[in-house]
Structures are given as C-alpha cells and as structure tokens.
Amino acid sequence: xxxxxxxxxxxxxxxxxxxxxxxxxxxxxTAMGGLDVNNENVWSINNNIGxxxxxxxxxxxxxxxxxxxxxDFTTSNFVYGLPxxxxxxxxNYSNSGNKHLQMHNIGIGYSMMMGENFHSGxxxxxxxxxAGDFYxxxxxxxxxxxxxxxxxxxxxxxxxxxNLGFTKLANYNDExxxxxxxxxxxxxxxxxxxxxxxxxxxxxxxxxxxxGINYQPNDKLKLNGGVGTKPNLxxxxxxxxQQRFIFCFATQMHQYLGWSPDISITYRFK
Numbered sequence: 001x002x003x004x005x006x007x008x009x010x011x012x013x014x015x016x017x018x019x020x021x022x023x024x025x026x027x028x029x030t031a032m033g034g035l036d037v038n039n040e041n042v043w044s045i046n047n048n049i050g051x052x053x054x055x056x057x058x059x060x061x062x063x064x065x066x067x068x069x070x071x072d073f074t075t076s077n078f079v080y081g082l083p084x085x086x087x088x089x090x091x092n093y094s095n096s097g098n099k100h101l102q103m104h105n106i107g108i109g110y111s112m113m114m115g116e117n118f119h120s121g122x123x124x125x126x127x128x129x130x131a132g133d134f135y136x137x138x139x140x141x142x143x144x145x146x147x148x149x150x151x152x153x154x155x156x157x158x159x160x161x162x163n164l165g166f167t168k169l170a171n172y173n174d175e176x177x178x179x180x181x182x183x184x185x186x187x188x189x190x191x192x193x194x195x196x197x198x199x200x201x202x203x204x205x206x207x208x209x210x211x212g213i214n215y216q217p218n219d220k221l222k223l224n225g226g227v228g229t230k231p232n233l234x235x236x237x238x239x240x241x242q243q244r245f246i247f248c249f250a251t252q253m254h255q256y257l258g259w260s261p262d263i264s265i266t267y268r269f270k
Contacts, residue, residue: 023096024092026046028224030237033233035196035210041055042080045080050111051111052109053087053113057083058082061265062264066260069258069259075094078093087119088112090108108124117149123146124143159182163179196212213226222241224238232255245265
C-alpha cells in the first residue's frame, strides 16, 4: 500500500506540474473556485500579476492548501507585496510534496500602472522538482504575464497567461509545462456585492467556465462562493478582518475527488 501511494503521488504531481495546477493561489482564490484574475490583494503575485499594482500597503501572507484531504499533497505558500511609486513588486515561495517527492516554486514579479485605468505585469517562475535521481530531478523556468482594466465604475476585466514559452519538462514524448489562460470580468453591484465570471483554458484540456461572488456585509467579514465546470466544482469561504490581520478559510468540493481546504493569514503593514 505504501508503494502504491508513492507511485500515485509521483504520477499525480507530475500531471500537476504539466497542467500548471501548483496550488499556490491563497484561500481567497480557493473560495471563489479559482476565479482570481480580478482579485486585488497580495496574492495577485500568483493569481494575476497585472493586478498587484493595486495594493495600497505592503503585505505578507502565508497559506496551507490540502487537496482532497491528503496530507502528502499539502502545499505551503508565502507571498510578499511591496508598493512602489508606479506599481508594486512581489515575491512568492511554495513547497509541496512529501519525503519521496518535493516541488518548490520561487517567483518574482513586477506590476505597474499603464494609465489611470490599466495595469499590467510580468513574473518569472523557477520550479525545482526532486523525485529522486532515478525518476526525475529537474529545474525549470517559466514566465507569466497579466493585465487588469477598469472599464466603468462597475465593470473590471482581467487576464493572465501562464508559461508563455512552453517550457520543456522532459525529452520523452516532448513533455512540456502547459500554457494556461484565464479571462475574467467582475461587476460591482454595490460596495458590498461583487459578481465575477470567467473562463479558464488549459491547452491540454477543455475550457472551464467559472462564476464567483464576493459579499462583504461589514468591515470585519467577507463571504465568498464559486462554481466551475470541467471538472464540476463548488467552493465557499469567509474572511475575518481584524485591524491589520486577515484570516481566510476556504474549501472546494471537486466533482470526483472531494474536499480541499485552504487557510490563509495576511498581515498588512502601515
């Protein structure tokens, strides 16, 4: 049974890397089913680098994501965002796996304002995969670009493209990191209620259609939910805001694989 789990882990994580499914998006993103191209917080360094320039304060955040309640697949994340005169600089670190297989991701990106209503950014990613010398031990690089635009007081759009260069993973069968594209739009019904819609396309899989909602009844609480197709999933989460700290809990329900909880803690500097 132990060896079966090891083999399954290797196969699973191998497909994760290929599909750009490294789960380092933060609990706020998880709460909306991964529809995060229009989120404007420190996690934009991983969600949509183009939106990072909208953060107002330096922020640091950590999270822990456990897909399908399997301990060996847990991903731990760290992000930091620093506003500058014309934009924002961000860095991230993520670690996933167990003693038989470890994956690390380090990224650095910069986002800037290209006008009053348009923001864009670029990020460089470094991946290190260690599954033992016999199976795989590789270092990889990839690039991400993102953008965000405010069309009206109510409507915003965002887009992100991951892995522009089709980075090669292995010579066998010409395996490569797959490119992932997400387009999204949000509509602000009021200061308390925002509706998000979008589409995500991985070049190896059918397009997924996503919808999410962000409801903030007061200054201390946020409620979020989301749904998606291919695969079918539903998600829910809440955020508790206490002065400069934000605690966020979220979970997703996959059509076949079950629950995946996510917890984030964020601190905003003065």
